[in-house]
Amino acid sequence: MEEPTEQSNKNDTKKSVPVLPWMRSPVDVSLIDECPLGHVPFLDPRLDLALRNTGITSHFPVQVAVWQETIGPGSFERDLCVNSPTGSGKTLAYALPIVQVLSTRAVKCLRALVVLPTRDLALQVKEVFATIAPAVGLSVGLAVGQSSIADEISGLIKRPKLEAGLCYDPDNLSPELQSSVDILVATPGRLMDHINNTKGFTLEHLCYLVVDETDRLLREAYQSWLPTVLRLTCSSDESLFRHMPSTFGSLKTIRKFGVERGFKGKSFPRLVKMVLSATLTQDPSKLAQLDLHHPLFLTTGQMRYRLPEQLESYKVICGSNLKPLYLVALLQTLQGEKCIVFTSSVESTHRLCTLLNYFGDLRIKIKEYSGLQRQSLRSKTLKAFRAGKIQVLVSSDAMTRGMDVEGVRNVINYDTPAYIKTYIHRAGRTARAGQAGHCFTLLHKEEVKRFKKLLQKADNNSCHVHSVPSESIESLRPIYTTALEKLKGSVESETYRKRKINVKSSTQGKWKR
Numbered sequence: 431m432e433e434p435t436e437q438s439n440k441n442d443t444k445k446s447v448p449v450l451p452w453m454r455s456p457v458d459v460s461l462i463d464e465c466p467l468g469h470v471p472f473l474d475p476r477l478d479l480a481l482r483n484t485g486i487t488s489h490f491p492v493q494v495a496v497w498q499e500t501i502g503p504g505s506f507e508r509d510l511c512v513n514s515p516t517g518s519g520k521t522l523a524y525a526l527p528i529v530q531v532l533s534t535r536a537v538k539c540l541r542a543l544v545v546l547p548t549r550d551l552a553l554q555v556k557e558v559f560a561t562i563a564p565a566v567g568l569s570v571g572l573a574v575g576q577s578s579i580a581d582e583i584s585g586l587i588k589r590p591k592l593e594a595g596l597c598y599d600p601d602n603l604s605p606e607l608q609s610s611v612d613i614l615v616a617t618p619g620r621l622m623d624h625i626n627n628t629k630g631f632t633l634e635h636l637c638y639l640v641v642d643e644t645d646r647l648l649r650e651a652y653q654s655w656l657p658t659v660l661r662l663t664c665s666s667d668e669s670l671f672r673h674m675p676s677t678f679g680s681l682k683t684i685r686k687f688g689v690e691r692g693f694k695g696k697s698f699p700r701l702v703k704m705v706l707s708a709t710l711t712q713d714p715s716k717l718a719q720l721d722l723h724h725p726l727f728l729t730t731g732q733m734r735y736r737l738p739e740q741l742e743s744y745k746v747i748c749g750s751n752l753k754p755l756y757l758v759a760l761l762q763t764l765q766g767e768k769c770i771v772f773t774s775s776v777e778s779t780h781r782l783c784t785l786l787n788y789f790g791d792l793r794i795k796i797k798e799y800s801g802l803q804r805q806s807l808r809s810k811t812l813k814a815f816r817a818g819k820i821q822v823l824v825s826s827d828a829m830t831r832g833m834d835v836e837g838v839r840n841v842i843n844y845d846t847p848a849y850i851k852t853y854i855h856r857a858g859r860t861a862r863a864g865q866a867g868h869c870f871t872l873l874h875k876e877e878v879k880r881f882k883k884l885l886q887k888a889d890n891n892s893c894h895v896h897s898v899p900s901e902s903i904e905s906l907r908p909i910y911t912t913a914l915e916k917l918k919g920s921v922e923s924e925t926y927r928k929r930k931i932n933v934k935s936s937t938q939g940k941w942k943r
């Protein structure tokens with residue numbers, strides 16, 4: 431699934447001028463330097479230590495910028511919209527301030543919710559929280575449908591012993607139920623399941639909402655998860671004002687000054703929102719869905735889109751009938767370095783991966799990773815890829831946004847991306863965290879001009895030609911012919927099998943009727 435374009439893309443090749451006034455005066459993250467951990471103001475020493483234990487010794491620029499607006503001096507006064515390149519460290523940018531601010535909490539309840547579009551991404555983000563939250567006594571939960579709903583519920587809700595006196599809010603919760611987690615990382619579908627069906631699951635104490643990969647999440651309604659979350663976290667006062675005539679409009683500003691939701695008789699701050707992406711939407715109607723409070727826009731440089739600094743882009747020009755040969759020759763020159771090959775659909779992902787595996791002994795382990803597969807198989811593949819047991823992943827777009835795999839040095843666009851957003855997210859699987867990386871795009875001659883225009887939208891004027899020696903192509907021809915024959919056979923037998931299954935299920939249907 432490719433990234434659709436937006437109206438404002440007309441402006442993309444020039445300095446971007448957003449429609450929304452608050453987006454026109456952003457904090458420019460490119461002007462901020464990295465900051466050694468020892469110089470990060472107010473950083474809890476326990477978190478400092480936890481970060482150092484994972485090898486982190488400084489804050490990346492986007493983390494410095496978000497820290498300033500959350501912990502100090504900004505104190506979470508404004509909602510944040512962060513547009514920062516792939517691999518720039520956005521996850522820790524929001525995870526660290528949330529964990530620090532919740533570290534002083536007196537009672538356990540669900541205070542922070544992070545929503546991501548896919549299960550693998552949610553698992554990845556949970557891992558980031560899990561490296562820092564336990565250091566200050568916080569627990570992180572996961573609602574993604576990885577385990578059975580019953581197992582997930584037992585991880586999220588606990589039944590404390592009444593004599594321990596832990597039931598703090600008898601008015602609102604059934605006395606024996608309370609949250610086991612302070613922070614929840616969720617996908618929208620499972621989140622909605624818990625909201626609708628899980629006894630004791632409540633968002634009424636929520637203080638922080640993070641919408642990661644915002645543009646992707648806003649594109650899909652997912653059972654109206656966002657309006658539901660906003661409604662459930664809205665103060666009773668505020669929901670009252672919402673339905674009042676405009677003369678009461680000024681009263682809404684109560685929210686700006688903090689105390690708006692009751693929490694066991696005490697005032698409680700408003701729900702703070704942080705929304706992030708490497709390609710954040712600037713579409714006012716989409717952003718309006720988030721009901722942002724006095725938002726602050728943090729972006730990197732003046733262009734709308736930006737590629738990682740250490741990324742080198744190359745084009746590989748080849749005839750369309752020879753693409754698989756060029757791909758194999760390219761993979762051979764990469765000598766088993768970790769690589770992701772992108773295609774434009776789940777079907778072509780499957781076909782290409784099958785074909786590559788018929789190429790005889792390439793001495794490269796190649797696997798498919800796509801939405802056609804079962805989640806358990808995808809997770810297994812991803813684990814093996816992370817561990818280096820697989821060197822090449824052939825993938826469709828839908829699965830790879832935000833994916834952070836250590837050591838991916840190369841990305842190959844087997845099919846040319848139609849949109850700059852797609853190019854950014856694909857290329858962004860390499861050159862992460864300041865590391866070097868290459869992105870190769872296979873193109874026919876006729877595609878070159880359009881591709882050049884596409885890259886200009888991300889201020890990328892240096893995309894050199896990468897040439898593949900014709901001898902390499904010629905030497906692969908015989909084996910390619912054999913591989914194609916095998917692929918044909920495999921496609922035929924798969925089609926036959928599918929047809930058989932369809933016939934079987936329709937016959938069973940008839941009998942049932």
Ligand SMILES: Nc1ncnc2c1ncn2[C@@H]1O[C@H](COP(=O)(O)OP(=O)(O)OP(=O)(O)O)[C@@H](O)[C@H]1O
Binds near residue numbers: 516520707831
């Ligand atoms: N301060 C830091 N020092 C060193 N490494 C870091 C730091 N912050 C983050 N990283 C590493 O940088 C990598 C990229 O981080 P992250 O996944 O948060 O990027 P991102 O901006 O969310 O990218 P994307 O837009 O693709 O989702 C991760 O491997 C992470 O561990």
